Amino acid sequence: MTSLAVVIPLFDKRAFIGEAIASLAGQETPPDVLIIVDDASTDGSAEVAEEALSLHAAAFGGTQIELVRRATNGGPGAARNCGIERADCEFLLCLDADDMLRPDALRRMRGAMDRHALAMAVVGFASEPAGEVFPELELFADELTPIEDELFLLVDPPRAVAHPEFMLGRASNVIVRRRWLGAHRYVSAQLNEGVDLWYRVLKDAAAADARVGLIAAPLIHFRVVPDSLSRRRRDDWRTLEIPPTVLRYRDSADPRDHRMAAMLLARWHDYALATIPEEQRQLFLAHYRNLFEAAVS
Numbered sequence: 001m002t003s004l005a006v007v008i009p010l011f012d013k014r015a016f017i018g019e020a021i022a023s024l025a026g027q028e029t030p031p032d033v034l035i036i037v038d039d040a041s042t043d044g045s046a047e048v049a050e051e052a053l054s055l056h057a058a059a060f061g062g063t064q065i066e067l068v069r070r071a072t073n074g075g076p077g078a079a080r081n082c083g084i085e086r087a088d089c090e091f092l093l094c095l096d097a098d099d100m101l102r103p104d105a106l107r108r109m110r111g112a113m114d115r116h117a118l119a120m121a122v123v124g125f126a127s128e129p130a131g132e133v134f135p136e137l138e139l140f141a142d143e144l145t146p147i148e149d150e151l152f153l154l155v156d157p158p159r160a161v162a163h164p165e166f167m168l169g170r171a172s173n174v175i176v177r178r179r180w181l182g183a184h185r186y187v188s189a190q191l192n193e194g195v196d197l198w199y200r201v202l203k204d205a206a207a208a209d210a211r212v213g214l215i216a217a218p219l220i221h222f223r224v225v226p227d228s229l230s231r232r233r234r235d236d237w238r239t240l241e242i243p244p245t246v247l248r249y250r251d252s253a254d255p256r257d258h259r260m261a262a263m264l265l266a267r268w269h270d271y272a273l274a275t276i277p278e279e280q281r282q283l284f285l286a287h288y289r290n291l292f293e294a295a296v297s
Contacts, residue, residue: 004091004110005033005178007083009076014045016098016223018052023100023221025056031093033064035083037122038157040073045097075184077193078171084185087178094172098223105219109175112151112215119210120176121256122161122168124150125220132224134173135163135216139165150216157202157212161195162260168286169194171222180205191271192243199245199260237276237284243268250294262295 006024010017017036024031038046046069053065068082080094091113095101105123112121126133137144137152143160144152154160161168168174172194184200186193205212233239243264249257249264269292273281285292 001090002091002110002114004031004093004106004175005035005087005088005089005187006031006106007092007094008034008036008097009039009079009083009094010036010041010045010049010097011039011073011076011079012041012043012045013097014041014043014048014278016225018043019047019100020097021049021052022056023103024060024095026103027101027106028104029110030060030063031085031106032062033089034060034085035066035068037068037070038077039070039076039079039169045143058206077197081185082103084181089176089217090178092178092181093175094233095220096172098225099171102219102221108217108219109215112148112213113177116147116151116153116213117211118213119180119205119208119262120174121213121215122154122166122198123173123175123215124218125167125171125173125221125222126218127171127222130224131265132222133218134167134170135214136165139163141293143246144205144214145248147213151214152214154212154214156256157198157206158254158256159259161199161202162256162263164266167189169196169198171220173220174198176201180210184227187244191241191268192245195260195264196245196248198241233274234276237272237280240268240272240276240284242288246291250278250291265292265295 032085036049124134140163144153145155146152180201182196186197246261246265249261252258272284
């Protein structure tokens with residue numbers, strides 16, 4: 001069976017990390033490698049992780065485990081990058097420290113990747129407490145080719161993932177064949193950093209005619225927590241950073257890149273208006289007026 005590594009970035013999630021680890025211990029086919037990267041937590045998260053690993057030691061009997069303690073906080077992207085460098089397996093999956101996997105998740109992911117020689121696959125999730133479920137297949141059915149129950153190929157992967165309702169990288173919902181990562185890594189501590197990484201990897205895979213799949217089953221239990229980057233309130237609109245994918249592709253000649261950049265810019269616009277003080281919204285809109293107008297032209 002092809003080997004699989006799971007990387008968990010951990011920062012101040014002591015209330016949740018034990019459940020994330022328990023969900024891995026309860027897998028029908030546990031990971032071959034588990035790397036937890038504590039990003040200089042201040043709430044004892046690393047110690048809680050150690051306790052959970054000890055509690056589930058028997059279930060992890062065949063898993064190689066490493067708990068890395070970073071001296072300084074670099075953000076979730078930097079923590080994931082640290083784990084990726086240590087993950088010497090054919091398949092790689094990141095799991096957020098406040099999320100959980102369904103017991104059949106790793107078996108189904110690994111099986112789909114093996115049976116259909118996928119370069120990468122986007123995985124379904126269900127969120128709590130928002131009740132969000134991905135995917136809603138009827139919204140982008142034309143982008144998919146069914147190959148198995150709850151498993152689809154993306155017909156044109158860069159176009160498909162730029163659909164407004166397609167969630168790439170949310171809840172770290174990508175499993176990838178490690179070699180396709182190449183030199184691509186997360187850009188740290190920015191909104192939509194997961195989309196930015198996985199779109200770059202996906203473009204490389206699509207250019208080589210490699211297969212990209214969608215596992216439609218909600219295998220990830222995704223928690224929406226108030227202090228997450230995507231929900232964090234901003235006191236000053238000037239602290240907002242344009243999503244890296246927008247800057248990377250806004251001038252691309254490829255219409256699929258432009259579609260992706262425009263979609264992320266629209267999401268960023270909505271995020272900004274929801275998180276900055278009301279009296280600052282007009283300043284924000286005026287400052288970025290040319291950027292928003294160019295996206296819809």
